[in-house]
Amino acid sequence: MLANYPSDTYHRRHSYGFPDVYTSSSTPLYRLQFDPKDKTPKYKQIVQSVITDIERGVLKNKEQLPSISELSTEYYLARDTVEKAYRELREKGYITSVQGKGYYVQTQTASKLKILLIFNKLSSYKKIVYYAFLKALGDKATVDLQIHHYSAYHFQEIVEKTLGKYNYYVVMPHFTQDLDKADYRQVLERIPASELVLLDKDVLGLPTPRLCVHQSFDKDICEALENARDLLNKYRRMVLILPSDGNYPIEIAHGFRSFCINFNKEFAIKEHATNELLEAATAYLVVEETDLSELIKKVRQSTYTLGREIGIISFNETTLKELLNITVVTTDFEAMGITAASLLLDRQQIKVKNPFYMIRRESL
Incomplete structure (x- = not known):
């Protein structure tokens, strides 16, 4: 009373x-x-x-x-x-x-927001997100950057040291290491939902409403391949080259498998392209650029023609892939950064699926 x-x-x-x-x-x-x-x-x-x-x-x-x-x-x-x-x-x-x-x-x-970005790594693609995010924020915020390197324990350390010191915590929640030492979901739940922004990947079951700009890896891959059926019809077999180090979302394999089953394609999922023996009427979906280089080398040393007997689709656009005429599937990294910053400044707490598309070139 x-x-x-x-x-x-x-x-x-x-x-x-x-x-x-x-x-x-x-x-x-x-x-x-x-x-x-x-x-x-x-x-x-x-x-x-x-x-x-x-x-x-x-x-x-x-x-x-x-x-x-x-x-x-x-x-x-x-x-x-x-x-x-x-x-x-x-x-x-x-x-x-x-x-x-x-x-x-x-x-x-x-009046100036304090924002902490916590990325899983700082690749060329993440830099695109980072600089687009900064540009969209302009002078309305100061931004610090930390890298957790896929480690749940390191992520926990970062949050424990910074909790309460920032207005927003923008997190890329990709974790494959130290899962036995720290529960990243519990760490995410320690950040108030109104201060948490998830980027690139959603985590189901967290308190809502909250802001999230994410990829749907399984649906994105499946839909991109479906939209390229006119190019894929000449290939009876498909191979996904997905490294097993755990740093890539397993949903990529789920989306690939769904497409192949739905459209009666023979398929295989392999860790690398080093020992791959080329077969006619095979299309490859490649995640790592080292495997892309290996496949291009193998095709050039064979009697097959790229884009005819052998097809290649690579993840994420680069200038080199454009010059080599390699078909790519990619999310719009610049849009991801801009969208996250714009919604954050507008104080909107919604989930937004980031654009994902295929750039058609002669390798398919």
Whole structure:
């Protein structure tokens, strides 16, 4: 039961079962968005409530916030919890404290978002995403970059060291290493859904709503191959060259297998092209560029003609593949970065499937 304060001090209008905080003049000081049933740490809820209302313009520059005593009393919180929240808000630059007077909003330093990008690796394709993301954000944010190298444990370390220090965490959730040492799903759940942005791959079962710009690897591959049936009709057999080191989504194989079964193609999935013996009427789908080079070499040393008896489709566009006239299937990496940045700036929490397409060339 709430304490019985005089009616001229507090008015009992509730949010999540808690009241607004009022001054003696009956003017509302600040209405905290707080849910005691939420699993998010209480201090984080305070931080997010204040940040959200500053960004929405509910809290104005130089506006005074409730004191630590007021918040702890009204929401049944320990003083340490409120102090921790205010300390984090001050460190992030959203509020300032004045000795003997209290805490005040300072939006002039809080207007620039702080974003942490956590990529699985920094390949040429990821650089395209990175620079497109930066360009779309412009001067509205500062961005730091960390690489987890597919390691769930390293990802956990990154999040533990940075949690609460950024407005948004943009994560590429590809993990194949140290899964016995850390549960990456639990680590992702520690990041508030409103601060988490998933990029390149979705993770089912996480709290929603949240922002996600992703590929659907199985559907993308299957649909791209279906759309190229006019070119693939001359091939009775298909081979996917997919390395077994675990750094590639297994959904690629699922989509490839679905297409071959649906359209009565003989098929095989192999780890590399080194020992591959070419057969007429075979089309290859190749992930690694080293395997692409090996296949091109084998075709040139054979009596077969590329694009006639042997077909090749490679993953992801490069200038060299364009010059060699190699057919590619690729996601639009630039669009991924731009879309993520635009939706983040608009504070939208939706899932968006990134464009995926085939570039037809003479190798098929």
